[in-house]
Amino acid sequence: MNTYLAKNSPFNNFDNMEPLYELIQGQLVEKDFSEEFPYKGKLTLYQDTREGSVRVQIPRVFVCKVDFNQINEVYPPVTDIRRNKLQVYANQMRYENIDSYDIHQVLEMPAYTNIEKLQKTGILYTSNLLPDPISNMIYIKDTINIYGPFTWKFNDNESLVVNVKAEQCNKIYEYRIDEISQYIHQLELSDHDGGDIYEIITTKSILANAKQIEFITDKDLHRKFVKDIKKATSIDLSINHKDIQEILDVIPELEMSEDRKKRIINDFIDYNALQEVLEELSKTAVLNPETSELVYTEILNNPKTRGQVIEDLKEREDFSEELSAAKSEINNMILVKDRLLDEVESIQKQIEDLNQEKQIETENEVIKELMEKQQKLTAEIEELQKKYDLSTQIRDWEAKIERQKVEHDSFTGVNASLKEALAEKVKNAYMDVAFNGQIANEVLKAAAGYAKNADHERYALMMAKQGSVPHANEKIMNPSEFIDMVQTTLNRDCHRMMSRNDVINILLCITQGFLTVFAGEPGSGKTSLCNYLSKILGLSRNDHYSRYIEVSVEKGWTSKRDFIGYYNPLTKQFDQANRKVFEAFNVLNHEAKNGINDYPFVVMLDEANLSPMEHYWADFMNTADMNKDKREINLNEQYELKIPKTLRFLATINYDHTTEILSPRLIDRAWIIMLESGNLNINDVVVDQEIEPLPIISYQQLTNVFGVNSTRSMEDNTVEKFNEINNTLRENGLFISPRVMTMIKNYCVVGSQLFDKKMNRLPALDYAVAQKILPMINGYGETYKMFLNNLSKSCDKNNMPISNRIIQDIIKKGESNMQYYQFFAK
Numbered sequence: 001m002n003t004y005l006a007k008n009s010p011f012n013n014f015d016n017m018e019p020l021y022e023l024i025q026g027q028l029v030e031k032d033f034s035e036e037f038p039y040k041g042k043l044t045l046y047q048d049t050r051e052g053s054v055r056v057q058i059p060r061v062f063v064c065k066v067d068f069n070q071i072n073e074v075y076p077p078v079t080d081i082r083r084n085k086l087q088v089y090a091n092q093m094r095y096e097n098i099d100s101y102d103i104h105q106v107l108e109m110p111a112y113t114n115i116e117k118l119q120k121t122g123i124l125y126t127s128n129l130l131p132d133p134i135s136n137m138i139y140i141k142d143t144i145n146i147y148g149p150f151t152w153k154f155n156d157n158e159s160l161v162v163n164v165k166a167e168q169c170n171k172i173y174e175y176r177i178d179e180i181s182q183y184i185h186q187l188e189l190s191d192h193d194g195g196d197i198y199e200i201i202t203t204k205s206i207l208a209n210a211k212q213i214e215f216i217t218d219k220d221l222h223r224k225f226v227k228d229i230k231k232a233t234s235i236d237l238s239i240n241h242k243d244i245q246e247i248l249d250v251i252p253e254l255e256m257s258e259d260r261k262k263r264i265i266n267d268f269i270d271y272n273a274l275q276e277v278l279e280e281l282s283k284t285a286v287l288n289p290e291t292s293e294l295v296y297t298e299i300l301n302n303p304k305t306r307g308q309v310i311e312d313l314k315e316r317e318d319f320s321e322e323l324s325a326a327k328s329e330i331n332n333m334i335l336v337k338d339r340l341l342d343e344v345e346s347i348q349k350q351i352e353d354l355n356q357e358k359q360i361e362t363e364n365e366v367i368k369e370l371m372e373k374q375q376k377l378t379a380e381i382e383e384l385q386k387k388y389d390l391s392t393q394i395r396d397w398e399a400k401i402e403r404q405k406v407e408h409d410s411f412t413g414v415n416a417s418l419k420e421a422l423a424e425k426v427k428n429a430y431m432d433v434a435f436n437g438q439i440a441n442e443v444l445k446a447a448a449g450y451a452k453n454a455d456h457e458r459y460a461l462m463m464a465k466q467g468s469v470p471h472a473n474e475k476i477m478n479p480s481e482f483i484d485m486v487q488t489t490l491n492r493d494c495h496r497m498m499s500r501n502d503v504i505n506i507l508l509c510i511t512q513g514f515l516t517v518f519a520g521e522p523g524s525g526k527t528s529l530c531n532y533l534s535k536i537l538g539l540s541r542n543d544h545y546s547r548y549i550e551v552s553v554e555k556g557w558t559s560k561r562d563f564i565g566y567y568n569p570l571t572k573q574f575d576q577a578n579r580k581v582f583e584a585f586n587v588l589n590h591e592a593k594n595g596i597n598d599y600p601f602v603v604m605l606d607e608a609n610l611s612p613m614e615h616y617w618a619d620f621m622n623t624a625d626m627n628k629d630k631r632e633i634n635l636n637e638q639y640e641l642k643i644p645k646t647l648r649f650l651a652t653i654n655y656d657h658t659t660e661i662l663s664p665r666l667i668d669r670a671w672i673i674m675l676e677s678g679n680l681n682i683n684d685v686v687v688d689q690e691i692e693p694l695p696i697i698s699y700q701q702l703t704n705v706f707g708v709n710s711t712r713s714m715e716d717n718t719v720e721k722f723n724e725i726n727n728t729l730r731e732n733g734l735f736i737s738p739r740v741m742t743m744i745k746n747y748c749v750v751g752s753q754l755f756d757k758k759m760n761r762l763p764a765l766d767y768a769v770a771q772k773i774l775p776m777i778n779g780y781g782e783t784y785k786m787f788l789n790n791l792s793k794s795c796d797k798n799n800m801p802i803s804n805r806i807i808q809d810i811i812k813k814g815e816s817n818m819q820y821y822q823f824f825a826k
Contacts, residue, residue, distance in 0.1 A: 001067045002036070005103065007189055008058045009042060015058050015090060016042040020187055023063065023101060026204040028185050036068070037086060039492075045090040053091065060189065061134045061198075062095040063103070098135050102204040104149060105135045106184065109142040112367070115215075118162070121356060122217040124152075125160040126364060131196075134189075138162070139201055146175045146184075146201065147213075157357055164215055173210035180206050214260075219352070221263060226345075459586045462544050466598040466698065469545050473538060473695035479705045479754055483507070485694075486536055493691050494532045496525065504706075504754045505767045506533070509671035510602075511706035512746055514624040515649045517608070517662070519824070520675035526652035529675070530604045538696030539602055547601045547696070549580050557611035560619050560635070567636035574639060585633070585641050592642035600699050601647050608651035609659040614666050620649070624669040625739070626708075646699050655824040662824075664776070668737055672775040672823075674806070705754075708746045718748050718765050725769060725794045732787040734776060744768045759801070766800040774806050780820040785811060788821060 004019040005028060018041060021028035033041045043066065047055050098104070109115075110125065118124065124140065139148030140162070149172065150162040164172055177184070183206055187198040216224070466472070477485070487503045490496045509516045510533075518526040527550075534540040534548040541547070557563060564585065565576040576582040581603065588601060605617075614621070619633040623643045631643040651670075653659065662670075714722075722744070726736060736744075744765075751764030760766055777788070788811050795803035806823075814821035 001065050003063065003065050005061070005063055005098065005101075007061050007187070008045075015045040015047070017045055017064060017066075017093070018042045021185065026102065026202065028103075028200075028202060030185075038488075039086065044087040045093065046087055048089045048091050056090040056093075058090060059095055059097075061098060061187065063098055063101050064093055064095055066093075098200070099137055101202075103135065103200055103202055104137050104139055105133045106139045106141050106146060106199040106201050107133065109140050114142065115140075115145075115147055115213075119215060120218050121360065122161045122163055122219075123155075123159045123360065124162050126157070126360065134187075134198060135200075139203075141177060141199075144177060146177055146180070147172055147215075149173070149203075155357070157361070159357075159360075163217065163220075170214055170216040170220075171212045172215045174213050175206065175210055216260075218263070219349075219356075221260065223349075455586065456590075459583070459590050462583075462587045463591050463594065463596055464545050464547065464599045465596055469599065469696060470543075471538070471541075471693075471695050473697050473701070477701065477705075482701070482705050483754070486533075489536050489691070489694070490532060494528075494689050496529065496532065501755050501759070501763055501767075504751065505771075506673065507702075507706050508747055508751055508754075508767075509673060509771065510648055510650070511702050512626075512708055512750075513648075513671045513743065514620075514626060515651065515666075515670040517651045517653055517670045517672050518675055519653050519655065519672055521826075522654055524675040526675055527604075527606055530606075530650050530652065532691070534602060534604070535691055535693040537600070537702075538694050539600060540693055541696070542693075545696075547599055548604070549584055549602075550604045550606060551578060551581060552606050553608050553610050553616075555610045557616040559616055560633075562611075563616045564635065567639060574635070588644050588647055589641040591646070592644040597644055597646050597699055599646065599696055600702060601644075603647070603649050605649065605651040607654070607659075609653040609655075609662060612660045612663070613651070614663045617649075617666075621665065621669065655826065662775075667775050668739060671743075671771050673771055706750060709750050712749045714745055714748050715752055718752065718762055721762055721765055721794075721799060722748075725773070725791070728787075728791050728794050729773070731790075732784075736773065740772050744772055760799060762799045766795075766802045769795060769800065770803045770806055774803060774810075775823045777810060777821060777823045779822075780814075780818070782819065784821055785814065785819060788814075 003023040004017075005021045005023055006017045006019045009016040009018040019033045019037065021030055023029075037043055045056075045058060047053075107124065109118075113124075118140075133152055136151070137149040138152050139146050140150065141147070149164075151165055152160060152162050155161050164170060180201070183202045185200050185202075187200060189196045189198055483500060483503055486507065487498065487500055490498050490503065506516075518529065520526055531540070531550070539546070539548040551563070554562070560566075562577055564578065564581055565574055567573075568575045574582065584601065584603065591597070605613075620643075622628075623631040623633065626645060631645075632640055633643065634640050653662070655661075662672075729736065747768045748764040751767070755763035755767075757763055779787075788807055792804055792807040792811075795807060797804050810821050810823060810825065813825045817825060
């Protein structure tokens with residue numbers, strides 16, 4: 001079971017647990033969660049809609065524990081486009097407050113305050129636009145230290161007020177930021193870049209080294225002081241208590257720091273506040289049995305008060321009963337007075353709170369006005385400074401212009417004669433060069449040579465060597481992981497529903513074949529599939545290491561001049577038909593010369609049969625055999641480019657009246673993959689999705705899984721079935737070339753180890769026959785139909801359902817086309 005600090009990322013009315021950190025031994029560990037949570041790094045939280053269930057309110061940030069075994073047992077990954085998506089009912093998860101794991105939010109100390117000022121009012125922010133903190137206890141930081149923990153609340157004016165818990169005894173911790181920076185982390189709590197960034201701190205491991213400091217607001221200090229006076233038991237009344245300092249000195253029970261004493265003295269400068277304390281002091285002294293005797297002794301020892309008391313006693317000695325009644329009434333009045341004093345104290349506190357808040361509002365308004373005035377004055381000063389600088393420059397320029405005029409006049413005559421002489425010399429030199437063919441030719445050669453050398457330096461920098469290409473996939477993947485990665489991305493992110501065997505077939509053809517052709521009707525997704533594959537394999541990039549080029553073939557192409565370009569003997573330079581194509585072949589030429597075969601390179605010919613491929617692609621016919629020692633194309637004597645084994649061509653073709661047929665020579669060298677549009681409902685149509693390129697796959701990774709394996713042989717049942725099909729073809733005058741046999745053998749050897757054989761018994765041979773032999777079908781008449789029926793029996797539904805279905809389609813289309821049977825028929 002793993003513990004995560006996570007956030008709630010709602011999407012399409014669903015809540016999602018998105019882990020931000022993993023909690024390991026009290027510490028937050030940042031990591032890549034894509035393997036644990038394959039679907040976009042998240043766990044979907046479904047609200048339980050069954051009867052009796054209650055909707056769960058999921059907090060914005062929380063700590064939760066995930067048991068992957070339980071998830072997979074109860075809610076296995078779903079299929080179709082959300083493959084590998086983990087999901088649970090929201091009420092089965094426990095969402096714990098981050099405070100319970102000693103994780104707290106850190107707030108920034110505003111520039112207009114500090115920790116000393118914060119103790120005055122406890123108000124941290126006065127803005128009413130702040131979101132609630134994400135933890136119950138918070139910490140506050142300035143540029144040097146972090147303080148806390150604090151409780152927080154919003155007062156009636158929606159200002160954020162902080163305080164400390166009673167059990168903290170008015171103490172907080174102070175940390176230096178540079179000493180605990182490893183315990184401070186950042187959270188991004190929005191689903192878009194540049195969203196809300198929160199800082200948090202983990203305090204479990206740093207309390208031992210913390211420094212404690214005192215924190216109590218003025219209001220709480222005032223109340224505590226008055227409360228302590230009421231509890232005092234020994235007061236020296238021989239001292240005339242004229243100020244707060246003397247009161248603090250004569251009450252031993254008031255044990256407090258010198259800092260608090262200073263704050264109390266400053267706080268009680270107001271006369272009314274002083275009177276309140278003196279009144280509480282008097283009440284305490286008279287009513288306390290231990291101190292009342294001191295009061296009476298003080299009265300009797302004073303001559304003035306003693307005489308007054310004796311005189312009053314003589315006048316009232318006959319009125320003992322009235323005195324007793326008066327004392328009783330006085331006692332009652334004292335009780336009433338105490339009650340009224342308590343009420344007055346409560347009202348006074350409310351008035352003080354209101355006065356403080358009003359004072360803050362007034363101060364904020366004054367500060368705002370002063371800041372606006374400051375900005376206006378600063379702008380005026382800057383404007384005046386610019387005008388002053390400009391006037392100084394103008395005076396300097398005027399003096400300089402005067403000097404220039406004098407110099408100009410002195411050189412005017414000389415300048416005119418020099419111009420005439422120079423013009424005459426240039427004219428004569430130009431005539432010499434223009435009419436001297438040898439000189440002109442040398443000039444053009446030198447210019448072309450300079451440009452060619454500059455291009456070679458640029459091509460050398462564009463070579464893709466392992467270790468120099470950023471964002472490369474260095475992970476060693478086994479065949480199953482490789483295939484899963486491609487299929488999952490196609491199905492989930494690109495919405496191209498392809499079976500595992502179809503994905504294996506495409507990757508086998510691209511890896512083992514020099515040319516792979518995707519055939520199908522318009523709209524069957526040929527071009528988009530090629531583009532998706534280029535991004536999944538990491539070939540299509542936004543830097544100069546991009547290894548994928550899309551070329552749109554045009555009607556009327558007749559040679560490589562239209563595809564690549566030609567050498568112009570007049571300018572001594574190569575006129576490029578497509579800059580990217582010419583540049584790519586030059587980079588590949590440099591890689592081949594330097595023995596670099598680290599990353600695949602793919603050229604995609606879109607609508608390749610708008611012009612005859614065997615014309616404009618003729619130079620590449622001889623390079624299609626991968627085992628040839630010398631593989632190069634000749635653009636002219638100065639441009640002989642080597643073709644490395646990493647180059648592959650993809651082509652998309654339609655077969656209608658606007659396109660050219662593929663020649664047997666081309667079919668003999670290519671894999672022909674037929675794509676079907678399928679029967680889609682309008683609700684099933686999905687617009688092509690834009691996906692980000694994945695890390696680039698190396699050529700070695702590709703060939704390790706799908707490349708030719710010369711150490712293995714074809715399986716016996718595959719050989720037996722192939723010989724049966726070959727005999728059927730020979731009986732009807734169709735012969736398989738050695739090149740095609742070799743391609744089929746290499747394909748079946750590797751494919752038999754990768755394909756899923758649940759749907760058909762010979763999947764490798766089935767795909768190979770469908771893509772290398774059936775495209776050669778081209779004939780007419782009843783005899784040819786009988787041949788196709790016999791071939792259909794050899795490619796029976798149980799062993800080779802793909803080939804069988806294609807043959808049946810050819811027969812069906814031929815019967816409606818005057819018994820003309822062709823693989824590419826509509």
